[in-house]
Amino acid sequence: xxxxxxxxxxxxxxxxxxxxxxxxxxxxxxxxxxxxxxxxxxxxxxxxxxxxxxxxxxxxxxxxxxxxxxxxxxxxxxxxxxxxxxxxxxxxxxxxxxxxxxxxxxxxxxxxxxxxxxxxxxxxxxxxxxxxxxxxxxxxxxxxxxxxxxxxxxxxxxxxxxxxxxxxxxxxxxxxxxxxxxxxxxxxxxxxxxxxxxxxxxxxxxxxxxxxxxxxxxxxxxxxxxxxxxxxxxxxxxxxxxxxxxxxxxxxxxxxxxxxxxxx
Amino acid sequence: xxxxxxxxxxxxxxxxxxxxxxxxxxxxxxxxxxxxxxxxxxxxxxxxxxxxxxxxxxxxxxxxxxxxxxxxxxxxxxxxxxxxxxxxxxxxxxxxxxxxxxxxxxxxxxxxxxxxxxxxxxxxxxxxxxxxxxxxxxxxxxxxxxxxxxxxxxxxxxxxxxxxxxxxxxxxxxxxxxxxxxxxxxxxxxxxxxxxxxxxxxxxxxxxxxxxxxxxxxxxxxxxxxxxxxxxxxxxxxxxxxxxxxxxxxxxxxxxxxxxxxxxxxxxxxxxxxxxxxxxxxxxxxxxxxxxxxxxxxxxxxxxxxxxxxxxxxxxxxxxxxxxxxxxxxxxxxxxxxxxxxxx
Numbered sequence: 001x002x003x004x005x006x007x008x009x010x011x012x013x014x015x016x017x018x019x020x021x022x023x024x025x026x027x028x029x030x031x032x033x034x035x036x037x038x039x040x041x042x043x044x045x046x047x048x049x050x051x052x053x054x055x056x057x058x059x060x061x062x063x064x065x066x067x068x069x070x071x072x073x074x075x076x077x078x079x080x081x082x083x084x085x086x087x088x089x090x091x092x093x094x095x096x097x098x099x100x101x102x103x104x105x106x107x108x109x110x111x112x113x114x115x116x117x118x119x120x121x122x123x124x125x126x127x128x129x130x131x132x133x134x135x136x137x138x139x140x141x142x143x144x145x146x147x148x149x150x151x152x153x154x155x156x157x158x159x160x161x162x163x164x165x166x167x168x169x170x171x172x173x174x175x176x177x178x179x180x181x182x183x184x185x186x187x188x189x190x191x192x193x194x195x196x197x198x199x200x201x202x203x204x205x206x207x208x209x210x211x212x213x214x215x216x217x218x219x220x221x222x223x224x225x226x227x228x229x230x231x232x233x234x235x236x237x238x239x240x241x242x243x244x245x246x247x248x249x250x251x252x253x254x255x256x257x258x259x260x261x262x263x264x
Numbered sequence: 265x266x267x268x269x270x271x272x273x274x275x276x277x278x279x280x281x282x283x284x285x286x287x288x289x290x291x292x293x294x295x296x297x298x299x300x301x302x303x304x305x306x307x308x309x310x311x312x313x314x315x316x317x318x319x320x321x322x323x324x325x326x327x328x329x330x331x332x333x334x335x336x337x338x339x340x341x342x343x344x345x346x347x348x349x350x351x352x353x354x355x356x357x358x359x360x361x362x363x364x365x366x367x368x369x370x371x372x373x374x375x376x377x378x379x380x381x382x383x384x385x386x387x388x389x390x391x392x393x394x395x396x397x398x399x400x401x402x403x404x405x406x407x408x409x410x411x412x413x414x415x416x417x418x419x420x421x422x423x424x425x426x427x428x429x430x431x432x433x434x435x436x437x438x439x440x441x442x443x444x445x446x447x448x449x450x451x452x453x454x455x456x457x458x459x460x461x462x463x464x465x466x467x468x469x470x471x472x473x474x475x476x477x478x479x480x481x482x483x484x485x486x487x488x489x490x491x492x493x494x495x496x497x498x499x500x501x502x503x504x505x506x507x508x509x510x511x512x513x514x515x516x517x518x519x520x521x522x523x524x525x526x527x528x529x530x531x532x533x534x535x536x537x538x539x540x541x542x543x544x545x546x547x548x549x550x551x552x553x554x555x556x557x558x559x560x561x562x563x564x565x566x567x568x569x570x571x572x573x574x575x576x577x578x579x580x581x582x583x584x585x586x587x588x589x590x591x592x593x594x595x596x597x598x599x600x601x602x603x604x605x606x607x608x
Contacts, residue, residue, distance in 0.1 A: 051502050075508030085503045092553050099496060103508030107492055135553055155507075 007057035032202035035212035041195035049080035075103035079152040089137035100154025122154035162194035223250040283564035332473040342566025344526035345540030358540035359526035365535035366438035367409025368402035375401035399531035406527025463536035463589025538596030
């Protein structure tokens with residue numbers, strides 16, 4: 001299994017941000033992490049990427065504990081895109097995407113034809129080939145987000161962790177990113193875990209969904225099972241219902257513009 | 265660092281040759297011009313092995329070692345400044361930010377204080393003091409201060425903000441202690457310290473240049489090896505680590521390189537202000553979006569700026585020359601303001 005974790009817990013001071021998180025992914029699976037703000041989605045992704053030392057449990061790539069691997073070894077197998085990463089304004093898209101090859105070239109090896117092809121493919125997949133020489137400050141929010149996705153793609157890792165990859169994108173680019181994720185999974189067998197806010201996008205694109213609330217996992221299963229569980233309304237404190245859109249597709253969550261006051 | 269396809273656009277192919285030509289030009293100007301008017305023909309004959317004994321001694325024993333020391337120190341301060349600005353992601357970083365200048369000032373002060381009492385020279389016999397050891401004293405102090413700040417910041421995961429705050433705090437303390445010592449001391453030796461603190465190339469010999477040379481060579485030799493980490497350290501730690509960088513190790517190595525370059529240079533020429541701050545900005549401005557050009561432009565600009573600033577200082581003051589530190593400070597401020605105005 002490409003990526004697993006068991007009893008993963010992360011503590012920030014006194015606050016238990018992630019509590020006994022369990023995950024096991026099949027190759028090529030798309031997994032959505034959903035949950036309210038502060039439920040531990042980003043923390044879970046960072047712990048899976050080995051960027052935070054867990055208070056308990058461990059994450060493993062192909063059975064090897066992440067904590068025992070070097071950053072370069074991890075980066076060849078797993079690409080992680082954090083939320084709103086910062087980069088120097090004068091850096092161009094091409095330079096940013098080149099950094100995705102660092103785990104392959106390291107400190108000394110020069111870029112080969114193979115590396116250039118990966119960079120070109122990453123730029124092409126995100127529709128940025130013609131913008132490659134633009135600096136990041138010249139880009140719109142959506143283009144910048146695609147540039148970062150492109151850099152993650154250039155790593156050519158088998159596992160892709162994305163933290164809210166569709167935020168700040170208009171609906172067109174949101175669909176494009178989700179479609180790209182879907183193609184990577186189905187055509188290249190890339191395993192994807194992404195934190196995402198839009199429940200319907202999560203239901204539409206993912207094979208399985210993990211629902212987090214206050215650092216604890218409330219649900220782990222197929223989208224339809226999540227729809228049947230009634231957990232969405234409870235966890236997000238909203239009223240709504242699931243509507244069937246097509247017989248072979250998972251239902252669509254139709255939310256009412258009224259909040260449930262739970263603990264009042 | 266070779267240009268490969270995928271590297272954005274084409275950089276101006278004349279930029280590096282022009283910079284190299286300007287290095288040579290400033291070198292020639294600094295050799296030919298000076299307080300003592302030596303006819304150009306005499307300078308040429310000295311350089312080709314002839315010339316009058318007076319011209320020979322001025323060119324070979326005064327001007328050349330001074331220029332060489334200045335160029336090497338300029339390169340080192342500029343590269344140290346570029347590394348610090350990049351890894352702390354602070355455009356105002358320079359060797360004083362990590363306490364190197366202040367640590368060096370303090371040890372140089374203490375060194376002179378002790379030697380005055382140990383050697384007990386007459387009132388004006390500066391020559392009897394072992395000032396040959398001054399660069400070593402300054403370098404040790406600079407490295408020690410950098411080390412203390414590194415250790416303090418290490419407890420905070422080497423966050424750029426922490427290292428900046430630690431550097432400012434420790435630097436202020438070291439500087440205050442040094443100034444206190446100088447003020448309370450009030451001997452004739454203060455002159456040496458004041459000259460050193462303002463940053464000066466006065467009376468620098470071949471020994472000074474030879475002291476710096478190994479550091480400059482080692483620093484330039486590691487540049488190709490630190491280039492990729494330098495690019496990645498422009499990102500936040502989680503991003504750099506996600507790209508496969510051993511953040512803590514590479515940050516430490518780069519900090520050590522910049523500390524060694526800055527401390528050895530400051531030990532020899534004193535804390536020449538603004539070179540470490542302004543030259544990297546100038547280099548980035550000239551290189552534009554072509555990041556691979558920033559390092560070579562920093563190296564060449566560092567040599568040019570120090571050589572020309574020292575030449576101005578030598579010529580401007582007549583027999584009482586103006587220390588180079590004063591020139592770089594006076595010229596550095598408007599240049600920095602102009603460059604920062606261009607920044608978004």
